[in-house]
Amino acid sequence: VHLVESGGGLAQPGESLRLSCVASKDIYSTYCMGWFRQVPGKEREGVLINTPESTMTYIGDFVKGRFTLSRDNAKNTLYLEMNSLKPEDSAMYYCAAVKDRFDCYSGSPAVVANSWGQGTRVTVSS
Numbered sequence: 001v002h003l004v005e006s007g008g009g010l011a012q013p014g015e016s017l018r019l020s021c022v023a024s025k026d027i028y029s030t031y032c033m034g035w036f037r038q039v040p041g042k043e044r045e046g047v048l049i050n051t052p053e054s055t056m057t058y059i060g061d062f063v064k065g066r067f068t069l070s071r072d073n074a075k076n077t078l079y080l081e082m083n084s085l086k087p088e089d090s091a092m093y094y095c096a097a098v099k100d101r102f103d104c105y106s107g108s109p110a111v112v113a114n115s116w117g118q119g120t121r122v123t124v125s126s
Contacts, residue, residue: 001027001114003095008120011085019080019120021095028076031113032057032104034069035080037091038119046107048080049098057104062088085124092119 007019023033034049048069049058056069066084071077078095096112098104103111 001031001097003027003097003114003117005093005095005117005120008093008122010123010125012126013086013124015085015124016081016083017085017122018082019093019095019122021078021080023076023078023095023097025076027097028052028071028073028078031097031099032101033071033078033095033097034058034104035078036094036096036109036112037089037122038094039091044094044109046109047093049096049104049107051101051104058107060107082122085122087124090122090124092121094119 004022011017032049032051035047036044037047038044046058047060050056050069068081070079097114099113
């Protein structure tokens, strides 16, 4: 399972960023996909995960309506739109694919099917 992440960068508090993740068609169309994030010294945590039908299956407690997940089926691309960013959102963000539908609800990095890539860094600072 190979995923290509992009779109991180620097944002000021309250601003928005969009992350992109491109997958192969077979993965994109059959696996749940989503994003995780990790801050140095802390465990990797789930952000948002959805099914191939775009049904949301996992929402991190910290999201609180600020982030949305969407799919572009023509491009096999998953997007994470992050609004109202806070400094505590600063982290490495990783795209992920989850094979078993039951696991899509867990938000645990342990159930992710892909090898973790390099991620994309998001820094929120004034």
